[in-house]
Amino acid sequence: MNAPLPDHALPHSLTHLQPRPMPQAMLAALRARFGERCSTAAAVREQHGRDESTYPVTPPEAVVFCESNEDVAAVVALAAAHAVPVIPFGVGSSLEGHLLAVQGGVSIDLSRMNRVLKVHADDLTATVQAGVTREQLNREIRDTGLFFPIDPGANASLGGMAATRASGTNAVRYGTMRENVLGLTVVTAAGELIHTGTRAKKSAAGYDLTRLFVGSEGTLGVMTEITLKLYPLPEAVSAAVCHFPSIAAAVRTTIQTIQMGVPIARCELLDAHAIRAVNRHSRLTLREAPMLLMEFHGSEASVQEQAETVQALAREQGGEDFQWARTPEERTKLWTARHQAYFAALQTRAGCRCQSTDTCVPISHLAESIDESIREAEASGIPYWIVGHVGDGNFHLSYLLDPSDPAELAAVERLNVQMVQRALRLQGTCTGEHGIGLHKMGYLVEEAGEGAVAMMRSIKQALDPRNIMNPGKVFAA
Amino acid sequence: MNAPLPDHALPHSLTHLQPRPMPQAMLAALRARFGERCSTAAAVREQHGRDESTYPVTPPEAVVFCESNEDVAAVVALAAAHAVPVIPFGVGSSLEGHLLAVQGGVSIDLSRMNRVLKVHADDLTATVQAGVTREQLNREIRDTGLFFPIDPGANASLGGMAATRASGTNAVRYGTMRENVLGLTVVTAAGELIHTGTRAKKSAAGYDLTRLFVGSEGTLGVMTEITLKLYPLPEAVSAAVCHFPSIAAAVRTTIQTIQMGVPIARCELLDAHAIRAVNRHSRLTLREAPMLLMEFHGSEASVQEQAETVQALAREQGGEDFQWARTPEERTKLWTARHQAYFAALQTRAGCRCQSTDTCVPISHLAESIDESIREAEASGIPYWIVGHVGDGNFHLSYLLDPSDPAELAAVERLNVQMVQRALRLQGTCTGEHGIGLHKMGYLVEEAGEGAVAMMRSIKQALDPRNIMNPGKVFAA
Numbered sequence: 001m002n003a004p005l006p007d008h009a010l011p012h013s014l015t016h017l018q019p020r021p022m023p024q025a026m027l028a029a030l031r032a033r034f035g036e037r038c039s040t041a042a043a044v045r046e047q048h049g050r051d052e053s054t055y056p057v058t059p060p061e062a063v064v065f066c067e068s069n070e071d072v073a074a075v076v077a078l079a080a081a082h083a084v085p086v087i088p089f090g091v092g093s094s095l096e097g098h099l100l101a102v103q104g105g106v107s108i109d110l111s112r113m114n115r116v117l118k119v120h121a122d123d124l125t126a127t128v129q130a131g132v133t134r135e136q137l138n139r140e141i142r143d144t145g146l147f148f149p150i151d152p153g154a155n156a157s158l159g160g161m162a163a164t165r166a167s168g169t170n171a172v173r174y175g176t177m178r179e180n181v182l183g184l185t186v187v188t189a190a191g192e193l194i195h196t197g198t199r200a201k202k203s204a205a206g207y208d209l210t211r212l213f214v215g216s217e218g219t220l221g222v223m224t225e226i227t228l229k230l231y232p233l234p235e236a237v238s239a240a241v242c243h244f245p246s247i248a249a250a251v252r253t254t255i256q257t258i259q260m261g262v263p264i265a266r267c268e269l270l271d272a273h274a275i276r277a278v279n280r281h282s283r284l285t286l287r288e289a290p291m292l293l294m295e296f297h298g299s300e301a302s303v304q305e306q307a308e309t310v311q312a313l314a315r316e317q318g319g320e321d322f323q324w325a326r327t328p329e330e331r332t333k334l335w336t337a338r339h340q341a342y343f344a345a346l347q348t349r350a351g352c353r354c355q356s357t358d359t360c361v362p363i364s365h366l367a368e369s370i371d372e373s374i375r376e377a378e379a380s381g382i383p384y385w386i387v388g389h390v391g392d393g394n395f396h397l398s399y400l401l402d403p404s405d406p407a408e409l410a411a412v413e414r415l416n417v418q419m420v421q422r423a424l425r426l427q428g429t430c431t432g433e434h435g436i437g438l439h440k441m442g443y444l445v446e447e448a449g450e451g452a453v454a455m456m457r458s459i460k461q462a463l464d465p466r467n468i469m470n471p472g473k474v475f476a477a
Numbered sequence: 478m479n480a481p482l483p484d485h486a487l488p489h490s491l492t493h494l495q496p497r498p499m500p501q502a503m504l505a506a507l508r509a510r511f512g513e514r515c516s517t518a519a520a521v522r523e524q525h526g527r528d529e530s531t532y533p534v535t536p537p538e539a540v541v542f543c544e545s546n547e548d549v550a551a552v553v554a555l556a557a558a559h560a561v562p563v564i565p566f567g568v569g570s571s572l573e574g575h576l577l578a579v580q581g582g583v584s585i586d587l588s589r590m591n592r593v594l595k596v597h598a599d600d601l602t603a604t605v606q607a608g609v610t611r612e613q614l615n616r617e618i619r620d621t622g623l624f625f626p627i628d629p630g631a632n633a634s635l636g637g638m639a640a641t642r643a644s645g646t647n648a649v650r651y652g653t654m655r656e657n658v659l660g661l662t663v664v665t666a667a668g669e670l671i672h673t674g675t676r677a678k679k680s681a682a683g684y685d686l687t688r689l690f691v692g693s694e695g696t697l698g699v700m701t702e703i704t705l706k707l708y709p710l711p712e713a714v715s716a717a718v719c720h721f722p723s724i725a726a727a728v729r730t731t732i733q734t735i736q737m738g739v740p741i742a743r744c745e746l747l748d749a750h751a752i753r754a755v756n757r758h759s760r761l762t763l764r765e766a767p768m769l770l771m772e773f774h775g776s777e778a779s780v781q782e783q784a785e786t787v788q789a790l791a792r793e794q795g796g797e798d799f800q801w802a803r804t805p806e807e808r809t810k811l812w813t814a815r816h817q818a819y820f821a822a823l824q825t826r827a828g829c830r831c832q833s834t835d836t837c838v839p840i841s842h843l844a845e846s847i848d849e850s851i852r853e854a855e856a857s858g859i860p861y862w863i864v865g866h867v868g869d870g871n872f873h874l875s876y877l878l879d880p881s882d883p884a885e886l887a888a889v890e891r892l893n894v895q896m897v898q899r900a901l902r903l904q905g906t907c908t909g910e911h912g913i914g915l916h917k918m919g920y921l922v923e924e925a926g927e928g929a930v931a932m933m934r935s936i937k938q939a940l941d942p943r944n945i946m947n948p949g950k951v952f953a954a
Binding site for chain 1: 597599600601602641642643644648652653655656665669670671672673675676677678679680681682683684685686688689691692693697708709711732735736737738740775776778779782835837838839840841842869870871900901904905906907908909910911912913917920921924925926928929930932933935936938939940951952
């Protein structure tokens with residue numbers, strides 16, 4: 001268990017730090033254009049120099065609160081002229097160090113670009129500014145009978161979700177940001193505005209720039225407007241929990257559900273640790289045993305049929321009877337608890353930070369992927385908890401670690417290496433939905449190979465020749 | 478109606494011809510490596526210098542029949558060394574001049590790379606060589622209880638389908654090649670092999686190279702292996718036809734079906750002209766009136782429920798009762814007839830070629846998009862027929878023209894310009910599924926804007942600096 005770590009698995013030292021000091025002329029120009037919307041206050045900079053990762057805070061030199069496409073274009077044009085980095089910022093909920101200003105520069109805060117620009121209910125599309133959060137969007141379209149399903153847990157901005165190719169609980173049925181972004185407005189590294197995609201549901205017109213930007217983590221341009229697919233609210237929605245004698249039994253039920261093609265809308269695994277934290281935090285009384293939290297969408301008849309199928313599969317694996325959340329209020333309570341698992345878990349160990357793994361494997365390998373990871377986690381003695389979007393083969397084993405303890409950081413990193421390498425052996429990916437950021441740059445090379453990463457680097461260089469767009473993330477320049 | 482055509486709407490003169498003669502040394506090297514698998518016979522070259530477009534045949538200088546990744550890499554490495562164009566070739570069913578050797582060079586025939594390499598039924602994935610056709614794949618996986626839904630009509634190669642981001646009849650439910658390719662093996666412009674994606678259903682690992690290659694029309698590299706999503710064969714499948722008093726009534730029924738979220742699997746419009754051709758060709762007796770040909774997938778109960786919903790919507794629009802194709806044989810007969818509509822129509826005018834438009838618009842604009850196009854087509858006096866994947870907002874108005882008559886070619890091009898410009902005004906795309914090829918390069922600029930096309934050009938230049946990968950397609954270098 002003490003095999004040497006690969007070089008790339010020691011990111012917490014932030015050896016990537018390569019500050020490029022911002023010229024005074026640039027700061028002066030920002031202040032002239034933006035006045036008080038350009039801040040260099042320590043508190044503001046610190047808030048923009050961190051995310052939910054375990055990295056030390058690494059603040060930008062300035063933060064500009066943009067309110068329009070033109071604002072963003074102006075910041076980037078200045079940054080291009082002065083070769084200064086820019087880092088787009090939504091709500092700061094990313095998990096792999098995406099937002100840290102490892103090369104200094106300007107944080108472009110998009111939270112004030114929070115208007116839902118257009119809802120085309122007849123076409124099931126909406127166009128939003130990048131700072132709109134997913135909860136806000138769903139609130140604003142409530143009266144249309146439509147909803148936007150992608151739900152990574154955090155109330156992230158839709159720009160941030162597009163940038164990390166986010167997914168979450170509903171992805172098993174509705175896809176990820178990859179499948180649900182129709183078009184974008186982007187400020188390029190030269191400070192110019194371009195548009196990608198159209199509102200048509202499909203297109204074969206040229207290179208898929210939309211999907212090149214989705215998941216590019218701010219390294220190719222700043223997405224300022226996003227056109228999204230919406231879905232009719234299902235006629236019927238039912239949620240249920242089901243407890244299992246083991247995690248393996250819950251996972252086997254999931255695998256069979258997917259293989260049978262049941263169009264389940266959500267299929268979440270929680271282990272006993274996660275349930276314990278959730279019970280305390282949200283005053284619930286769920287049994288502290290491996291559990292699937294499921295949701296079914298469709299017509300009344302279809303929901304009933306899906307539920308019966310899955311219930312039969314669960315029973316064969318020793319699952320208990322479904323406990324139904326019958327009212328919208330009960331459902332909301334359960335999902336709110338699920339979404340607060342992260343913060344609930346953080347409260348179970350004083351002063352801890354959470355490091356969350358994020359592998360995703362072909363569904364038939366999910367049991368092996370989880371079982372081995374639990375064995376290793378148990379052996380480590382470090383507190384952990386598991387939630388998983390298991391219908392997609394994706395799960396998070398989250399360690400609660402003392403960020404001031406280098407030994408613990410290294411131990412967790414070693415466990416993460418083992419998990420990632422196992423996922424790659426099982427033909428999976430090092431990250432299902434969190435992205436590469438700083439933390440997984442080495443894993444990306446292991447997964448994609450030097451040739452594919454060299455191709456990514458060529459694209460970056462072509463689109464951002466001065467390396468100003470969130471530099472030092474995804475891969476080394 | 479005689480407004481001047483934009484410059485880019487006169488492609489049939491093939492002003493793009495810029496042959497780069499192949500050095501003798503390259504031909505000698507190809508012959509040394511490939512022997513009889515390298516052909517310069519006129520008939521072979523001509524077969525590889527055309528597609529289903531109305532362009533004159535423009536043959537490559539040589540055709541190499543590749544049988545492995547290494548074969549493809551060897552051809553491309555030689556081409557890179559000699560700055561000679563290469564054009565990947567599947568079955569030759571593309572529609573916009575994609576395969577024409579406008580700058581000379583070598584056609585890489587992939588039809589012998591036709592092995593299904595791996596079927597992971599438990600994971601709902603398959604990995605195939607690029608020359609496998611969609612019908613072949615479905616034949617070979619028949620015993621697994623799974624199928625690959627994407628169906629552009631032609632029995633195209635899966636490499637060709639990925640290259641043009643194909644879709645077709647099932648896309649309304651299962652998505653297009655964009656949504657159904659998980660990973661690729663690609664020979665880069667330097668003749669190196671890279672792999673993109675994994676078999677995991679989702680990933681947030683780095684730039685989405687998979688989707689950059691899907692739809693790139695051979696201009697960035699040669700896809701040699703493709704990992705695809707498969708789907709469980711539905712428990713129940715039902716197909717029905719329904720006739721309407723007008724195309725508008727059929728379209729309104731479609732729009733409401735989509736807006737209600739009915740998970741219809743296929744929703745095809747045929748006009749009276751298309752039905753007449755199909756009746757003659759396939760000895761059917763369908764009423765020669767606007768018709769929807771629909772298919773429903775799901776459990777028995779769900780299929781029945783979907784059909785009832787759509788039938789009620791149809792009735793409100795004056796649609797007749799559904800006529801059901803109850804057996805698999807009846808269904809196959811209907812869909813075979815639909816797929817042969819293209820060839821059936823070609824037989825209705827001696828010596829004609831077919832030029833098919835391919836706009837796709839947000840669903841609420843579909844009626845306007847089709848109605849106006851029909852008005853213009855009727856006024857032109859040129860024979861035409863319509864089929865449409867109307868559930869996606871995509872339809873094809875296909876003109877049967879005399880390719881030797883420049884006036885008719887120009888008239889059709891003028892009609893196409895009007896249709897495309899209307900689609901763009903309606904926030905749609907110039908091509909839903911056929912791709913840009915030679916024919917739509919100007920339309921791509923109109924749709925995406927100079928800035929976005931410049932970005933595509935930068936990517937092309939970064940990945941293919943000698944401009945050898947299917948040069949002269951998608952955009953001017």
